[in-house]
Amino acid sequence: MGNIKAVAFDLDGTIYTGDKLVDGVIETLRYLKEKNIRVFFFTNNSGKSREDIHRKLEQMNLRPEIQAVYNSAYATGIYLKQNHFKKVYCCGTSGLKDEITRHGITCVGEKESPDAVVVGLDHSFDYAKMTAALNLLRNKDCRFIVCNKDRNYPVENSRLMPGCGAIVAALERAADRQADIIIGKPETFMLDLLCSDWHLQNRDILVVGDTFDSDIAMADAYGAPSLLLDADDTFAGNTKKIRNLHEIKNYV
Ligand SMILES: [Mg+2]
Incomplete structure (x- = not known):
């Protein structure tokens, strides 16, 4: 995967499910911070403003800067x-x-x-x-x-x-x-926006998500590396998979 400078996480099913954090989120974000890898949050959610989503992440004790949050409404x-x-x-x-x-x-x-x-x-x-x-x-x-x-x-x-x-x-x-x-996934506008906001290139960003047709398809279309979070190992297609977030350490 070369030199990953940033990880773009899907939210629903990857960072949280409803109001519950997915196993390994806190440890993984801490690990990435120690490695100086930027973290972004990416969601197709169009019903909430960027501020609403940022607030939810804060309430879950994740404290990203609001500029790290990208949703399709924004x-x-x-x-x-x-x-x-x-x-x-x-x-x-x-x-x-x-x-x-x-x-x-x-x-x-x-x-x-x-x-x-x-x-x-x-x-x-x-x-x-x-x-x-x-x-x-x-x-x-x-x-x-x-x-x-x-x-x-x-x-x-x-x-x-x-x-x-x-x-x-x-x-x-x-x-x-x-x-x-x-605007949203699997189209690449949001990734493009992220890259221009933060002066990054496609190969710099690892996309992590739980939906092949949305998260991984976006990454593929943009030429960015990706990992499919597939806890139950149900996805049969050919893509790099992790069973839980802890396994990100094997790639960055
Ligand atoms: Mg998802």
């Missing part, structure tokens, strides 16, 4: 700013809207000719919002920007909740067009 705000969007129609939580407005973009209603429809996880997504977004997306000049295409996510008692991707799929079907831009 990255969406950056993307919209970098690409000079002015006003968007947003299907998303207040966390996503905060990130958008913080970056100087206005969230507007259907009637105000937004430049884009932006979709994140939205617990109050309904038929009225779908109708508004559909009619905006009939205009090909209106960009269709989505935080991620995650199908679902786990909650307590082994239940699943529909993910951002389920809302995106409804809109793609209704509007008969595909999303133009996907």
Whole structure:
């Protein structure tokens, strides 16, 4: 793996599950700190602002600087700013809207000719919002920007909740067009952002995550080394795997 300068950890299922830290997190972060390896936290979570996620990590006694946290809501705000969007129609939580407005973009209603429809996880997504977004997306000049295409996510008692991707799929079907831009994993925008923020290159960053199609696929697409955390050894494909976080020591 050469000279790893930073490790980018997925959050859900890698650093924590619900409100519980995954085994080995504290020791692994301490080990990386001693080795002067930077640590970043990477999540597709689009329902929370960067501050919300940072706060959760603090409450779990991890104390990263906020600049080390990358989530798809924050990255969406950056993307919209970098690409000079002015006003968007947003299907998303207040966390996503905060990130958008913080970056100087206005969230507007259907009637105000937004430049884009932006979709994140939205617990109050309904038929009225779908109708508004559909009619905006009939205009090909209106960009269709989505935080991620995650199908679902786990909650307590082994239940699943529909993910951002389920809302995106409804809109793609209704509007008969595909999303133009996907911000989160497995796309590489967030890694690219990290590299430019911290002057790192793809080979410098080890990506560690528990989902092949998201974490590892992003790393592969970006040419970054990666480790799949596969505690139950269920993944059959060909990738470097660890059973627990302690095994990171074997690679960095
Ligand atoms: Mg995960």
